Amino acid sequence: MPNLLVPAVIRSFHNIFTSIWVGGMLAMVLSVLPAIRKEIKDPKTQGALITQVLVRQSRWVYLGILVLIGSGVLMTRFAGQSSGLFDFSNPYATVLSVKHILVILMTLIAVIRSTVFRTAATSDNKNKKKTSMALLMVNTLIGLIILVLSSVNAIL
Numbered sequence: 001m002p003n004l005l006v007p008a009v010i011r012s013f014h015n016i017f018t019s020i021w022v023g024g025m026l027a028m029v030l031s032v033l034p035a036i037r038k039e040i041k042d043p044k045t046q047g048a049l050i051t052q053v054l055v056r057q058s059r060w061v062y063l064g065i066l067v068l069i070g071s072g073v074l075m076t077r078f079a080g081q082s083s084g085l086f087d088f089s090n091p092y093a094t095v096l097s098v099k100h101i102l103v104i105l106m107t108l109i110a111v112i113r114s115t116v117f118r119t120a121a122t123s124d125n126k127n128k129k130k131t132s133m134a135l136l137m138v139n140t141l142i143g144l145i146i147l148v149l150s151s152v153n154a155i156l
Contacts, residue, residue, distance in 0.1 A: 007078045014071035017064035018150075022143035024057045029140050047122035054121070058114045065107055081156075092156040099149045102142050109139045 032053060040046045076082050082093040085100055113135050120132035 007075070010071045010074045010078070013067055014075060017067045017071075018147070020060050021064050021068075022140070022147060024060065025136060025140040025143055028053070028057070029136065044122065050121035051119075054114070058110075061110055065110075068103070092153055095149050095153050095156065099146055099153070102146050102149070106139050106142045106146070109135050109142075113139070 033050065036046050036049055040049065076096065079092070081090060082096050083089065086097045087093040088097055113132060117128060117132040117135065120128045123129060
């Protein structure tokens with residue numbers, strides 16, 4: 001019987017940091033932002049609180065990106081069904097490659113939101129706020145699609 005401890009630990013780290021990233025976005029969209037907007041009437045206070053939450057969450061996301069890259073590479077090697085980052089030679093590798101493309105897009109959006117739109121929550125610029133929220137919604141949707149693709153690959 002092969003040693004299952006190392007692959008299990010690696011997959012666990014991958015799942016934990018995926019949960020932090022995608023779960024954090026879902027929590028923001030479904031719970032945190034609506035609660036802040038309902039309970040705090042002052043836009044400046046809302047913006048300051050949202051900014052503080054995003055700063056803390058961003059730290060975990062950036063750490064998570066590093067962990068996800070490392071654990072993803074190792075998981076791909078353990079699976080043995082893919083020969084590279086963009087391999088479309090079989091169903092498993094194709095789904096994995098689509099997932100990689102979406103993760104790269106998600107990472108770019110995360111970086112753009114945390115740099116270009118860093119001050120959106122405290123800004124008086126409504127377009128900046130709307131664009132930042134739209135990017136969060138798009139990234140959340142991409143994250144959910146990635147989770148579905150991960151489930152597909154677990155079956156393959």
